[in-house]
Amino acid sequence: MKHLMKILFLIYIIFLFISSDNVSYTEVLLIVLFSGVNVFKERFSDTLHWIIISFILVCIGIWFDRSFMVLLCISIFDLVYRKVWILVLPVFILGLLLAIEFNTPLVSLLMAVSAALAFVLKEAEQSQSEYLSRLDEERRLRYDLEKAKNKLLQVSKEVAHLTEVRERNRIARDIHDHVGHSIAGILFQLQAADRILAKDRKKAEEIIKKSIESLAEALSLLRNTVYNIKPxxxxxxxxxxxxxxxxxxxxxxxxxxxxxxxxxxxxxxxxxxxxxxxxxxxxxxxxxxxxxxxxxxxxxxxxxxxxxxxxxxxxxxxxxxxxxxxxxxxxxxxxxxxxxxxxxxxxxxxxxxxxxxxxx
Known part of the structure; x- marks a missing residue:
């Protein structure tokens, strides 16, 4: 949009000179230099220095022909667009004084329109830039959230697996320490009863009876253990x-x-x-x-x-x-x-x- 506006102003000033009968080589050279400076500024180095150089060329052009006053609109546009407020007011006042001096109110109106257009375009560009930045930030946060979610799911699975293994080992240890030792003791008692059965039947029967009771307790303990751990x-x-x-x-x-x-x-x-x-x-x-x-x-x-x-x-x-x-x-x-x-x-x-x- 700003390039189009500058092109229109340049076309307008060229049209004015073509319509005029007395165009000097100096004025043509100034238009060419002004166009070249603006093209270089827009494509390679959009800095305040080139805006000032462009403004100086306009002032020199006004010294030769007041038609160059129209190009002050481009200088004001660039200064407002870059928000160099300390230079906007002096340039605008200069343009108003020249417009009054040469009785060209249209130039004053064009300068005001250029300043307003530059301000609106800059605000729109900043709003779009902020919107795109927020969009990129939201996309990045969404990506980070997805990564964190996947990592959390993976950690959750690992924790669940470790918890299951740990609980399984604890249960195996408890069964071995309690039920296993109890059954081993019963086995020793039954082996002892078998050895003395022929010599002391009554004593062997007592051992067998105690072994049966102990085996029932061990079986009950095993059932309770399995029942309590079964989800x-x-x-x-x-x-x-x-x-x-x-x-x-x-x-x-x-x-x-x-x-x-x-x-x-x-x-x-x-x-x-x-x-x-x-x-x-x-x-x-x-x-x-x-x-x-x-x-x-x-x-x-x-x-x-x-x-x-x-x-x-x-x-x-x-x-x-x-x-x-x-x-x-x-x-x-x-x-x-x-x-x-x-x-x-x-x-x-x-x-x-x-x-x-x-x-x-």
Whole structure:
């Protein structure tokens, strides 16, 4: 647009000189120099120096012929377009004085129009440049977000795999340390019974009876371990309620405060394990007639409170179930306390933000 405007002014001034009968070689040379300076400025070096040189050529041209006043519009356009306000006003005042001196009001109007057009074009160009910059920035942010998303998904898969491997190793270790040693002890007892069967049948039968009881306990421990680690497809509050509904030893009152849907699957797995262990202990030892279960969930933590009205016990025997609960809760950055003074009491705190556990 600005190139078109300058071309129109040059065509106009050339037309004026063609219409005139007395055109000097100096005036033609000035027009050629002015055109060459502007072409060089637009194509190679658009700096303030060339605008000033162009303005000087116009002033020299006005000295020879007042028709050169029209070219002041180009100088004013360039100065306004570059926002060199300190020079715009002097040049504009000079143009007005010359227009008054030579009685050419059209030149004053053309200078004002040129200044306004330059200002509008510059603002439009800056707006477009800012829009394109914001568009590029948005594209870059979208690309970075996509990269971060893919990286997060990859890390999430790796963490899930490491968590699965770690849990599998822990379960294998627990089964080996507890069930495996128990079965090995039973095997030794049965071998001993087999050796003394002919000599002391009564003693051998006692050993076999104890071995059967020990084997039943080991089998029960193995079943409980597998049951507690097996994830349920409908893991959630409905699953926790189903555990309570299937618990037939005594009535259990279950209350939930907060958005249970905000809990991550690892939290629900731990809570379900604690549910099962608490209900199992109540059925075995407490002689309770009522249980109270309260689950509170907020933005920072989840709190599980389980209490029964049974007799409790003097000293809690920390077996595989309780030690497993404590280990998993600690891995999630939480705490769990167990008391048996007046019935069994379990209080567990889990931070909501820690989904992966500290051990991974």
């Amino acid at each position: 349920d497809k409908t893991l959630g509050i409905a699953y926790l309620k189903s555990i309570i509904d299937n618990f037939g030893f005594c009535p259990a009152q279950f209350k939930v405060l907060g958005d249970a849907g905000s809990l991550a699957p690892p939290h629900m797995e731990i809570l379900s394990s604690i549910f099962k262990e608490a209900l199992t202990n109540a059925a075995k030892y407490s002689r309770a007639t009522q249980m109270e279960i309260f689950l509170e969930i907020n933005e920072k933590f989840s709190r599980l409170y389980i209490k029964d009205n049974g007799i409790g016990c003097k000293k809690i025997k920390e077996g595989l179930g309780i030690s497993g609960m404590k280990e998993r809760v600690a891995d999630m950055g939480g705490t769990i306390s167990i008391s048996s003074d007046e019935g069994f009491l379990i209080v567990c705190f889990l931070p909501v933000g820690n989904h992966e556990g500290n051990g991974v």
